[in-house]
Amino acid sequence: MRQNFVRVLGSVAIVALVAGGASACKKDEGTSGGSASKACDLKIGFFGALSGADAGLVTPMKQGADLAVEKYNAANADCKVTVQAFDSQGKADLAGGLATSAVADTKIVGMVGPAFSGESEVALPIFDTASLPSISPSATRPSLSEKGWKVFHRGVGNDFSQGPAIASYIKNVLKAQKAFVIDDQSAYGAGLADEAKKGLGPLVIGTDKVVDNAQEFGAQISKVKTSGATVLFYAGYTEEAAPFLKQLRAAGWTGTFIGGDGINDANMLSVAGQKDVEGTIATCPCGPATAAKGTFVTDFKAKYSVDPGVYADVAFDLANIYLEAIKAGKTTRADIQAFLSTYNKAGSASGVTYKWEANGELDPAQVKVWAFKATAGAWAPDVEIPKA
Template identity: 90%
Template structure:
């Protein structure tokens, strides 16, 4: 996910001391089991839009990480871990400086994120040079796994799974005959639209684009209305999708609006307004966080004032716990944790997904699933798991 394509300016010269990561203090576990020692005073980073128009999607991910670390620290009072947040505001042009700061903090031995695809394209080369392991809970652009970045891992499926699933939903569930496809020209949106169009084929009667930060969509709305499309697939983010949908409804378009995980947040519901957003479909290459396994939902709601976990909160919780498992096992360097991820093969306590990565950092395809959610009475309600193929 997000944002616009930007060029990584120059070669960021990382100091040689970064290579291999941090070596932290060690402290005996005192369990009498002879299990060795564990690393102390280390940090797990979180990278994503914690403010701005897209924070509604990303904040639950950070909350999942916070919950995991809080639980770990309660069980390991003498050997604490902290979360280091990096607020990208969903903007790729901020990602380089933030990634450099994260790489320079040698206490950070693992990163959850970046959350969006555009910022990942900027940050990952810097993390690669600093050997800082990264697991994104939500960046879905397929090309992220083709760059040769050894530190890159993806905790969900990519748009090669989500794009066709959206198309299958449009064809098989909505049974649309005319589809309009629009994207926001971001690394995420453009790729998702391309994958969906391959499957939709002749059902696509017209395509268009919007620009980042746009708030007026008169030309696009006119094009949608004259196309005769009864379904609009919007590949992009809430920041533009919410006012676009609101203006579509104000101009009399009554068709079905469907988007990817980039609109699956509370802001899409509140900014658009319940009347206009009702019946909107969003997808996610993840299951409903509100149906997570174990005590995750109960624990999340207890910590965050009764609020249900948003999409990717359970995934982020699981990813943070993988890093914490490594730390508990005494992994004190970035290289140690990178090696730990390379052989990891366990189910997450919340999502139930078995986290096992291929050599390019992609999640084992057998673990990938895509769900559709429907805006119902002011909330995203699980609709169905979209069949593969």
């Protein structure tokens, strides 16, 4: 997922100091055969929008990662790990500085994130130069795996799976005859719209775009209503999608509003309001976090007093992969990168088997796409969309 395309402007000279990996304090442990040492006070980074209009999508991921580390520390009180957060506010133009700060902290040995595609395009070259492993729980733009970044890994499917699934849902579940497609021109939105349009073919009777931070959509609404479309696919984020939907309903459009994972958050429900958002569809290249395996759902609700949001279970699993590596004595960035290259285990929460291809893409056999429906003020699992 997010933001407008941003060119990376240098800012990586500092990484030469840290490319060799991370250092940490060493703690000796007595063993029957002598002594062994392990690294303590290591950090896992988390990179994404923790404030601003898109925080509703990212906060559950951070909570999932925090929960994993809390449980790990409870079992390893003598050698704890911490989470270091980097709040991008969902803005790609902040990502370069944050990424540079992250790689300069030599105790950070792995990154959960970035959460959005636009910020990933800026941060990942910096991470790659510094050999800082990165696993995104939610960035879905396909081209992220085509840049040759050795440290890049994706914990979910990309838009080559989500886009066709959206088209399938519109055609086979909604059985629409006329669809309108709008995107927000972000790295995420434009790519997802392109993939959905390929699958929809002649059902697309109109397209348009909105700009970042737009709050008035009269021109787009007029085109949608005139077109006669019964379905509008919006490829973008809640910040613009929520007011757009409210204005569509106020103008009398009664069709089905469908978006990708960029609107699958609590803010879309609350800002649009239950009356206007009811029946809206949001897809996700993930399963329902509220149906996660093991004790994840119970533990999450006990800690945060809410059901886990989208991608919370994925971030929990990804943080646990880093923690497993640390527990196994992999305490440098290079060691953890090597650990990821051969990893092949199911996550305790999502049930997904995390196994990566050479370009960092998740094994295609593990990719699933679900549709969620806004129902009585919550996102309710609707159906797993069959693979094409």
